Amino acid sequence: MIRRFNRFELKYVIPSRLRDAMLPEIQAQMNPDPSGEEGVYDVTSLYYDTDDFACYRAKLDGIKFRRKLRIRRYGPADGDANPKVTFEIKQRINRTTQKRRVPMRLETAYALARGQSPELDDERDRAVVQEIDFLIRSRRQRATCLVSYQRQAFIGGQYEVGLRLTFDQAIWCNSKASLLDESGRRFMLPPDYVVMEVKANNAVALWVSRMLARHGVCLTRFSKYCTGVACLEKTGALHFSTPGDSHG
Numbered sequence: 001m002i003r004r005f006n007r008f009e010l011k012y013v014i015p016s017r018l019r020d021a022m023l024p025e026i027q028a029q030m031n032p033d034p035s036g037e038e039g040v041y042d043v044t045s046l047y048y049d050t051d052d053f054a055c056y057r058a059k060l061d062g063i064k065f066r067r068k069l070r071i072r073r074y075g076p077a078d079g080d081a082n083p084k085v086t087f088e089i090k091q092r093i094n095r096t097t098q099k100r101r102v103p104m105r106l107e108t109a110y111a112l113a114r115g116q117s118p119e120l121d122d123e124r125d126r127a128v129v130q131e132i133d134f135l136i137r138s139r140r141q142r143a144t145c146l147v148s149y150q151r152q153a154f155i156g157g158q159y160e161v162g163l164r165l166t167f168d169q170a171i172w173c174n175s176k177a178s179l180l181d182e183s184g185r186r187f188m189l190p191p192d193y194v195v196m197e198v199k200a201n202n203a204v205a206l207w208v209s210r211m212l213a214r215h216g217v218c219l220t221r222f223s224k225y226c227t228g229v230a231c232l233e234k235t236g237a238l239h240f241s242t243p244g245d246s247h248g
Contacts, residue, residue: 006096006201007199008202009199010197011195011197011219011220012197012198012212012218012219012220013189013194013220013222015192016169021215022215025211029205030155030163031154032153032155035074036151039152039153039154040150041074041075041150041153042074042076043074043148043149043151045072046072046146046177047069047145047146047147047228048070048142049144050141050142053144055225059225059226065093067135069136071179077179081180082105082106082107084103085105085109087129088102089132100131102128112132112136113136115137143177144229145229146174146179147171147225151167152169156205161201162199163204163208164199165197165198166197167196168195168196170191171195172185172186174232174237175232175238188224195222196217
């Protein structure tokens, strides 16, 4: 697992028919992400924020430097009450996205969110764990919003190292404080729309830019976390809970 990386991330909200039209070219140029079956897998993230929604407001206000915390699970839980997850710091500096993450079990992640220091399998993770602990304690962050979706991902070949292209569909949220509680789903987009993301270490491949232009695909400002918070607030379902109180 790559624990730290920097890259550009470009987002587009498109109808699924456009995705289907672009897929043949993408499949001819890229490989399915080996993380899932034919590159398809579930992503579920439990986001943290302050009582006054500082992370949410920083995104809406266009703050150039911002950080948020999330516990993320890849794939289904499959009935495991303590699945493998990553505790992540997602940081944005201008147009560059930086991620630092530590793999651990869910119960360990909950304990870290409550201010308890975990035992580390790899000492290289200590600095990130300390940063997570600092953000939790200093900003009194709590579990705020659960976001989940199905992802279809592609990766570049040997000449396009770092290039990733993903399609996220069936994006839903709830206000649970548990990564395992999927009740009360509220979907964020119409069923015939997906979120496309193009991710690159430096520059986007020319063939990708030409493909997007040819299909009239335009950049879209879309944050799954902010959209989830707005959706929950609108329906009166948003509330704060103590992290890990309910583990589903």
